[in-house]
Amino acid sequence: MSDHILQMRGITKSFPGVKALQDVNLSVRRGQIHAICGENGAGKSTLMKVLSGVYRHGTYEGEIVFDGEPCRFSGVRDSEQRGIVIIHQELALAPQLSIAENIFLGNERARRGLIDWNRTNHEAAQLLARVGLAENPTTTVSDIGVGKQQLVEIAKALSKEVRLLILDEPTAALNDEDSAHLLDLLRGLRDEGITCVIISHKLNEVISIADSITILRDGRTIETLDMAADEVTEDRIISGMVGRDLDHRFPPREPRIGDEVLRIEDWTVHSPVQHDRRVVSGVNLTLRRGEIVGLAGLMGAGRTELAMSVFGRSYGHRISGRIVKDGQPIELRSVRDAIRHGIAYATEDRKRYGLNLIEDIKRNVSASALGKLARRGWVDDNREYQVADGFRRDLNIKAPNVLSVTGNLSGGNQQKVVLSKWIFTDPDVLILDEPTRGIDVGAKYEIYTIINRLADEGKAILLISSELPELLGLSDRIYTLSAGRITGEVPRAEATQERLMTYMTKGQE
Structure with a gap:
């Protein structure tokens, strides 16, 4: 045998x-x-x-x-x-x-x-x-x-x-x-x-x-x-x-952190199914221009629930608390409100919620900001193509053209289309939920480079990731979440996997 x-x-x-x-x-x-x-x-x-x-x-x-x-x-x-x-x-x-x-x-x-x-x-x-x-x-x-x-x-x-x-x-x-x-x-x-x-x-x-x-x-x-x-x-x-050595898993970056752009105060969210259960409880956090802020937590800690509830109340029941943008309180009662106020959210589930997989790249990129391409109620097809093609070249989306079906792209290239879609809305705050899930190391490096570039352009980034090395490699500051509560805030210089895990398990049974 x-x-x-x-x-x-x-x-x-x-x-x-x-x-x-x-x-x-x-x-x-x-x-x-x-x-x-x-x-x-x-x-x-x-x-x-x-x-x-x-x-x-x-x-x-x-x-x-x-x-x-x-x-x-x-x-x-x-x-x-x-x-x-x-x-x-x-x-x-x-x-x-x-x-x-x-x-x-x-x-x-x-x-x-x-x-x-x-x-x-x-x-x-x-x-x-x-x-x-x-x-x-x-x-x-x-x-x-x-x-x-x-x-x-x-x-x-x-x-x-x-x-x-x-x-x-x-x-x-x-x-x-x-x-x-x-x-x-x-x-x-x-x-x-x-x-x-x-x-x-x-x-x-x-x-x-x-x-x-x-x-x-x-x-x-x-x-x-x-x-x-x-x-x-x-x-x-x-x-x-x-085909090459990656001496550094994360591209180098010298942060240039500016003024506070977003403040979330006493943010509480109840489950839409079990109305008496709090999934997010009294959360306070801040984001500054040019800053990448990590959000760490174990499965079920409430990271995605927090992000989606902030993004136009797209998750949750009986949401309370206050959001302050550029020093002024704002009301975000819908996704449209969030986009209008310069907040974007790239979902952790790109295939179900982030993309229309049977549509081409062009339509996916323009979907969140069609108004920017419309003239007298009609979308300018030539302008739509030019914008999408600009992102294809700028973000190195590997496709022959923007008429390629998005579902035929690799996971890394699909994620770049998601990022293009939200960058096109020109947000001040970009929430990235598991942006490299299911993506190989080469594509991850490219995504990291894009994230760093967005921060260098003055965007405030809230980065949610289950991979602690990723948070440590990219973030200027990291919040930890456990059972819906913020349990720690750690600056980059003091952050270690052991310290983050200690905070992430606070309050766990």
């Missing part, structure tokens, strides 16, 4: 005008966790879609050998019958169905044409126990969090007698606790003999869990590293991913 359970040889895959993969080779050892790293657009997800049959045989060049036998998959069902199961970054669960129904969807436990619900729920309970999820199988999927939904997907894969499990960015939307639990589960599956392939931008997690790492760049295989034999560091992986 071969030591390698999978070999992909000379894989080449093209789309109209784009060669996504070119002569890619991948070898995965049996019973290991094999990581695939690369920038957005490097071809990682495309390669896994070739392997899992999403892109059927005949639409690509090259050969797939699984467990010693050449494979020609005509669809996902073919690959699953061989024991290859892929879990995409966008989870494929039906939210209104139960956990058990989702686990066996398309693979129902039936007798004489009727679903055997006792068997379905019993087997689902066994699978849930195997992945460490103590939920009733009859619970509706929409009633559990993203971390638990990820475990349901793995239980679903186990029900198909998986031999090779592919996970695309499995921890991207998870908090630290859920991420740690998922990584422990993958280690347990490896001990059971299940081979895993994991795609991830979180290099610290990759180093902690992977037995070997293959690096892709621009659709080509760069190298495969053996964690046991090679001296593997984050810097070495990054160098392979971007």
Whole structure:
């Protein structure tokens, strides 16, 4: 029996005008966790879609050998019958169905044409126990969090007698606790003999869990590293991913901080669902021109709720407190009011709330400030194109032109479109909520450069991030939030991960 359970040889895959993969080779050892790293657009997800049959045989060049036998998959069902199961970054669960129904969807436990619900729920309970999820199988999927939904997907894969499990960015939307639990589960599956392939931008997690790492760049295989034999560091992986050394993860900046532009006083927000529950409580903070202010907090601390409530009360119930801009109290009762007063908010969920993915770049960029392009009630198409194209060039959005569909761009380029959209409103205050989530290190550096440039232009930036190194690398001052309350304010010179974490956990049970 071969030591390698999978070999992909000379894989080449093209789309109209784009060669996504070119002569890619991948070898995965049996019973290991094999990581695939690369920038957005490097071809990682495309390669896994070739392997899992999403892109059927005949639409690509090259050969797939699984467990010693050449494979020609005509669809996902073919690959699953061989024991290859892929879990995409966008989870494929039906939210209104139960956990058990989702686990066996398309693979129902039936007798004489009727679903055997006792068997379905019993087997689902066994699978849930195997992945460490103590939920009733009859619970509706929409009633559990993203971390638990990820475990349901793995239980679903186990029900198909998986031999090779592919996970695309499995921890991207998870908090630290859920991420740690998922990584422990993958280690347990490896001990059971299940081979895993994991795609991830979180290099610290990759180093902690992977037995070997293959690096892709621009659709080509760069190298495969053996964690046991090679001296593997984050810097070495990054160098392979971007083709150059990143001596500094964060671009240098000399802050030029001006006068106070925004003050939030005694800001309190109640949950729109549980009206008696405070999600933000008595928050006070200030922002100055040319300043990047970080906002740190654990999952559920109220960071996004605070940002959205300030941005024209787009979240919350019974909101109280005061907002002072340039020394004058202002009322922000709608998103339109916030934009009019020079406040912009780039959401953490760009795909759902930040962009229209089926529209082109041009329409997305102009969406928040069409009035600036209108003449007698009609949008000037030529001016709209020129403005969007200016942002495409200025922010280095990698697309042939601004008529390209936004949904076809990589995550980093989509984020640049989000930033373009809000920069076009010419805000004085820009709230950035997880601006680099799901983005590779090369694209992150470009986003950081844009953020620094906006601060240098005199914008006040409120930066929300779950990555403490990011906050430490960019912020001039950092507030910490815990259970809806500000628990600390730390200047850049005194900020450390340990100090921030101490403040972030104040008041936690």
